[in-house]
Amino acid sequence: MEKLTLDAGGVYYRQLNERIREAVAGGHTDFELINVRGQRYIADALDGDLRFHIRGVPGQDLGAFMRGPKILVTGNAQDGVGNTMDDGEIVVDGLAGDVLGYAMRGGRIMVRGDVGYRVGIHMKAYKEKVPVVVIGGKAGDFLGEYMAGGAIVLLGMFSGNASAPIAGRSLGTGMHGGVIYVRGGVPAEQLGPHLKTEAAGDEDRALLSKHVTAFAEAFGLDAKAILDAPFVRVKPFSHRPYGNLYVAA
Secondary structure, eight states: OOOEEEEOTTOOHHHHHHHHHHHHHTTOOEEEEEEEESOOOTTTTOBSSOEEEEEEEOOTTTTTTOEEEEEEEESOBOTTTTTTOOEEEEEESSOBOTTTTTTOOSSEEEESSOOOSSTTTTOOOBTTBOOEEEESSOBOTTTTTTOEEEEEEEOOOSOSOTTSOSBOSSBTTTOOEEEEEEESOOOGGGBOTTOOEEEOOHHHHHHHHHHHHHHHHHHTOOHHHHHSSOEEEEOOSOSSTTGGGOOOO
């Protein structure tokens, strides 16, 4: 079937999502949504080889619980992108809000610009499922908080806030799995308790090359120029970061 274009202008989010689900049930797999202005829950829990090009600003929980679709947003996105996402890909050619990738379990999210607070918290990996978030700009406080698996790549290159640090306060607080990569480095005062950085090794560079190349292709950028800089990695010092706070009975 040819691409199905849906005009979201003035359409309540429930009706828009009903139209999408009816079209998927009817065999459509390729969608263009125009005039999107804050409609929530687009593509939530959808499964399979589906493609969405969203023009505008999708509302909260874009792609939540989805398993396989690919979403391109030409514009910014609100909070909760990829909430508990299981598989697929979300590309945002703009900015994204808070709690992006919350409890994400698989797939990849790439944002060209800045993101908000508590991005990637509670991310986790299981067997072959390793979720990845690539951020072209800067991040707010508590990036990767309580992270249990997967990878976050923070580039800090395409930001609208030149004076801000590359990440906000308490990066990686309570993380007990996974890894955060930061291009260039991160000030020690921005790290969560008991965390430190170290230079990315050969294995790290292979993972970075894979996902940075995909990021560059998505936004028409030069992957070599992005990778031609040092990266540091932040890893948890323990799988039980708060274990020493409890006293055995």
